[in-house]
Amino acid sequence: MLYEREALDTPEWWQGLDEMIERQHEQYPESVQTALIPLLHYVQNAFGYVPEKAINHIAQALGVPTAYVCGVASFYSYFSLEPKGAFTISVCLGTACFVRGAQAILDEFCRQLDVEAGGTTSDRIFTVSDSSRCLGACGQAPVVMIDDDVHAKVVAQDVADIVAEYEARARREMQAREERARADARSHVQ
Numbered sequence: 001m002l003y004e005r006e007a008l009d010t011p012e013w014w015q016g017l018d019e020m021i022e023r024q025h026e027q028y029p030e031s032v033q034t035a036l037i038p039l040l041h042y043v044q045n046a047f048g049y050v051p052e053k054a055i056n057h058i059a060q061a062l063g064v065p066t067a068y069v070c071g072v073a074s075f076y077s078y079f080s081l082e083p084k085g086a087f088t089i090s091v092c093l094g095t096a097c098f099v100r101g102a103q104a105i106l107d108e109f110c111r112q113l114d115v116e117a118g119g120t121t122s123d124r125i126f127t128v129s130d131s132s133r134c135l136g137a138c139g140q141a142p143v144v145m146i147d148d149d150v151h152a153k154v155v156a157q158d159v160a161d162i163v164a165e166y167e168a169r170a171r172r173e174m175q176a177r178e179e180r181a182r183a184d185a186r187s188h189v190q
């Protein structure tokens with residue numbers, strides 16, 4: 001199963017982007033960079049990363065070179081030009097977690113998912129972050145965050161169950177989406 005985010009390649013989505021570009025352009029006529037940041041957020045929130053086609057589209061609409069938009073997107077670590085998984089696993093490597101075995105937990109995630117730290121699984125369900133500093137929950141060390149979910153006092157033996165839980169969640173989401181798409185298709189036929 002290849003996890004894909006909500007199908008966004010619809011004319012409505014691109015129209016929404018165009019409307020936002022227009023608003024940003026009007027609001028910040030003197031600063032393309034200021035206008036660009038919310039647009040890049042909008043794209044990344046939708047796709048999970050900033051795809052080349054969106055970069056080209058924005059560059060053309062703002063009348064700037066593609067390399068400029070790319071440069072702004074790659075300057076900020078929040079933006080990714082590579083596809084990311086549905087879930088991002090962040091194993092805290094701060095001191096309190098490190099001394100309680102966080103590195104072994106990170107290694108176990110990488111081993112089970114067959115990726116290097118920083119990598120994304122081939123089914124695009126997981127990205128394993130390679131740089132997680134103190135997550136502010138030292139009393140719960142070692143801590144793993146998966147998106148906004150905090151997993152406290154994790155041990156390497158928990159990793160398989162955690163992975164299975166999120167894989168099941170991704171599958172349920174994909175199934176629900178397929179059912180919605182089938183229901184939509186049926187309602188168009190009727």
Ligand code: FES
Pocket residue numbers: 092093094095096097098133134135136137138139141142143
């Ligand atoms: S060191 Fe891991 S939460 Fe603080």
